[in-house]
Amino acid sequence: MLISSEGIVLRQTRITGGRRLINLFTRDYGKITAGTSLNEKGKSRAALALRPFTYSEYDIFKSKNSFNINSASVRESFYSIGEDMDRYFAASKLIEYIDSILEEGVPSPKLFEMTIECLRCMSESVNGPRTLLYAFVIKSLRVLGVMPHTASCINCGREDVVLPVFSVTAGGLLCSECASLHGIQESGREPSRLIYEPSFDIVQVLDYFIKTPFRQFIRLNLKPEVESELEMIVSEYVSYYLGSDVFRNSVSLGIE
Numbered sequence: 001m002l003i004s005s006e007g008i009v010l011r012q013t014r015i016t017g018g019r020r021l022i023n024l025f026t027r028d029y030g031k032i033t034a035g036t037s038l039n040e041k042g043k044s045r046a047a048l049a050l051r052p053f054t055y056s057e058y059d060i061f062k063s064k065n066s067f068n069i070n071s072a073s074v075r076e077s078f079y080s081i082g083e084d085m086d087r088y089f090a091a092s093k094l095i096e097y098i099d100s101i102l103e104e105g106v107p108s109p110k111l112f113e114m115t116i117e118c119l120r121c122m123s124e125s126v127n128g129p130r131t132l133l134y135a136f137v138i139k140s141l142r143v144l145g146v147m148p149h150t151a152s153c154i155n156c157g158r159e160d161v162v163l164p165v166f167s168v169t170a171g172g173l174l175c176s177e178c179a180s181l182h183g184i185q186e187s188g189r190e191p192s193r194l195i196y197e198p199s200f201d202i203v204q205v206l207d208y209f210i211k212t213p214f215r216q217f218i219r220l221n222l223k224p225e226v227e228s229e230l231e232m233i234v235s236e237y238v239s240y241y242l243g244s245d246v247f248r249n250s251v252s253l254g255i256e
């Protein structure tokens with residue numbers, strides 16, 4: 001059966017016979033693995049569509065157990081990502097993250113839209129491609145239904161107290177009382193990596209990331225101290241809830 005879908009290349013691997021395996025994030029079919037004899041070298045429309053950071057339309061032959069990309073044409077190329085190290089690094093992490101959280105064959109049009117818009121903004125970003133990356137990750141938590149709970153203490157439900165502690169394992173904020181109880185339960189389970197006392201207003205920051213469109217992050221940089229703390233929390237959080245170690249392994253996203 002011939003199908004067609006918009007998509008973006010997540011990864012590609014050379015296989016025998018001059019063929020490639022392409023991991024493609026498609027709008028209509030989610031993440032799929034497709035073989036192809038098309039080559040990214042050269043200047044043909046199909047060649048360009050196999051390059052990284054390119055949003056394309058793919059014509060795919062679908063058999064019972066496999067996909068083959070027959071032809072492709074570029075819709076939009078975010079080529080300027082490759083012209084800047086910071087953009088390139090942030091966009092590569094974005095693609096790696098998406099690849100790690102998507103299940104094969106499960107469509108997620110919302111995440112697809114977000115990916116295209118985030119790459120578009122990264123390609124135009126002036127000084128904050130990493131802020132766009134955090135914005136994507138935090139927005140994705142909401143789409144995937146694992147957004148941290150911040151409206152009240154996640155353990156006792158109190159709203160009228162200060163909530164100074166963010167617990168990864170509990171999935172949100174804790175009041176001081178519950179935090180000390182929780183801390184005891186957590187001892188021996190890497191408590192220092194899973195319980196944080198953010199020095200910034202994490203409720204405000206998460207809320208801002210959720211409500212603000214990607215476009216507004218093009219010129220926005222987080223304060224370095226907020227960024228490094230947020231990165232630590234987010235990397236442990238996505239590792240714990242989504243099994244994605246993309247940010248954990250990077251240790252630092254290049255913060256000086």
Ligand SMILES: [Zn+2]
Pocket residue numbers: 153154155156157158174175176177178179
């Ligand atoms: Zn509590």
